[in-house]
Each structure stands twice: as structure tokens, then as C-alpha cells.
Amino acid sequence: MNKNLDPALVRALFDYKDGVLYWKAPAPKRTQAGAVAGCLHKQSGAWHINYMGSKYLRSRLVWLWHHGEFPAKAWIRRRNDNPTDDRIENLHARTSLENTLDLGTYRGTVPGVTCAESGFIARLNDQYIGIYQSLDDAEQAFALAYTKRYGTPPPQAKGGVNKSAGCSFNTSPPPPFFIANGISPANIQGAGE
Structure with missing residues (x-):
């Protein structure tokens, strides 16, 4: 993303209505005004x-169109976690840490853990910790990495944690590049550095 994108250009290119941007004039190939x-x-x-x-x-x-600048905080989250709902009133700025802690609340698992097709992914801010077949293992790996980095246990997810939300994923082993050099809760010492 080009952080130097001019807000005036964005307003000149697009009309906004209910979370959707429409081209004001024919711009890219095969695009008509109003599309x-x-x-x-x-x-x-x-x-x-x-x-x-x-x-x-x-x-x-949409954020830039309304506010004239990208947020000082790195992430823009959707309050209702619907990835297609870009209404300005649904968007809010978050730091990387706030975003990590929100993931559990939004995804129905635990902070720092998301559900993917091949398992549970533990991530601290932008750092990949590993992928796990068990939610408990992923949660433990996140907690250990968080504690190592910040010196305290991670805060609890806002609104509690729904561990029964379930995660539907392929039970075959994940591809080797997702295993993150064998990182598991048992050998997490190197995570979070």
C-alpha cells in the first residue's frame, strides 16, 4: 500500500456510498463511470x-476518503468482522497488538490465534509463531511468545473466549513451509524475539 496516496486523488477517483467506492470517471481498462x-x-x-x-x-x-489520511495506528478493523462491510462507521483503527488481541474475539477462538484451512495459526503482531492442529497448543504457543516479549501473560480477549466455536480445516499435515521450523509449545524459546 502506498502510504503517500493523495486523499484528494482518492476523492477525485471515487464516489462513496454505504461502504462501496464507485469510479467517478472511466479509469482502468474496461471500467465505466459509476461502476x-x-x-x-x-x-x-x-x-x-x-x-x-x-x-x-x-x-x-474508504478511511482515506473520509479522514484525509491513513490512521496513525497500523490496522483498520471492521467492528462487525464482516470483510465486505466497509461502511466508515464500521471501521476503526487498531495498533498491531490491539489487532492481535482482537483476532480471537473476532474469529471465535482466542487472542493471537486464527483458524485457517490447515489448522490454528498463532501470530504475535506481525510475527508468525506457528500452525497447530490443536487450539490449546496454538493458544499456549501465543501465550509463551507474548510473555517472552512483554514480560507478562497476555490480556484476556474482550467479551470472553468462545473455544467451542470450532474450526473446520483439512486434517492432513500442513505444507512444510507453514510449520515454521518446528516451533511448538515445547520449543517456543526462540519465538517473540
């Missing part, structure tokens, strides 16, 4: 907009 800008990304479920060879998350462009 919905962007396309739905199949993996993330979020809208992406391509402009001048760069890809932008629609949520960030």
Missing part, C-alpha cells in the same frame, strides 16, 4: 481495488 470499484478477493473475503499497478484494500481507501 463498483474493485473486486472481491476470494481468500480474504475483502474487497481490493487496483489502480496504476498497485492493489489497495477498499477499507483503507
Whole structure:
């Protein structure tokens, strides 16, 4: 994402209505004025907009359109966790740590752990810890990495944790590049550095 994108350019390119950006004038190839800008990304479920060879998350462009700058905090989250709901009243800025702690609340698991097709992914801010077949193992790996980095146990998720939310994923072993050099709760000493 180009952090130097001019807000005036964004307002000149797009009209905004109810969380959707529309092209004001024909811009990229085969795009007509009034057409919905962007396309739905199949993996993330979020809208992406391509402009001048760069890809932008629609949520960030909506934020820029309304506020005239990107947030000082690194992340823009959706209050209702619907990746297609980019209404400005649904967007709020979060730090990397707040985003990590929110993931559990939003995803129905625990802070720092998300459910993926191949298992539970533990992540501290932007650092990948590992992928685990068990929610408890992923939660323990996150807690150990958090404690190592910050010196205290992680705070509890806002609104409690729903460990019964379940995670539907492929039970075959994850690809080798996802195993993160064999990191597990038993050998987490190197995580979080």
C-alpha cells in the first residue's frame, strides 16, 4: 500500500456510498463511470481495488476518503468482522497488538490465534509463531511468545473466549513451509524475539 496516496486523488477517483467506492470517471481498462470499484478477493473475503499497478484494500481507501489520511495506528478493523462491510462507521483503527488481541474475539477462538484451512495459526503482531492442529497448543504457543516479549501473560480477549466455536480445516499435515521450523509449545524459546 502506498502510504503517500493523495486523499484528494482518492476523492477525485471515487464516489462513496454505504461502504462501496464507485469510479467517478472511466479509469482502468474496461471500467465505466459509476461502476463498483474493485473486486472481491476470494481468500480474504475483502474487497481490493487496483489502480496504476498497485492493489489497495477498499477499507483503507474508504478511511482515506473520509479522514484525509491513513490512521496513525497500523490496522483498520471492521467492528462487525464482516470483510465486505466497509461502511466508515464500521471501521476503526487498531495498533498491531490491539489487532492481535482482537483476532480471537473476532474469529471465535482466542487472542493471537486464527483458524485457517490447515489448522490454528498463532501470530504475535506481525510475527508468525506457528500452525497447530490443536487450539490449546496454538493458544499456549501465543501465550509463551507474548510473555517472552512483554514480560507478562497476555490480556484476556474482550467479551470472553468462545473455544467451542470450532474450526473446520483439512486434517492432513500442513505444507512444510507453514510449520515454521518446528516451533511448538515445547520449543517456543526462540519465538517473540
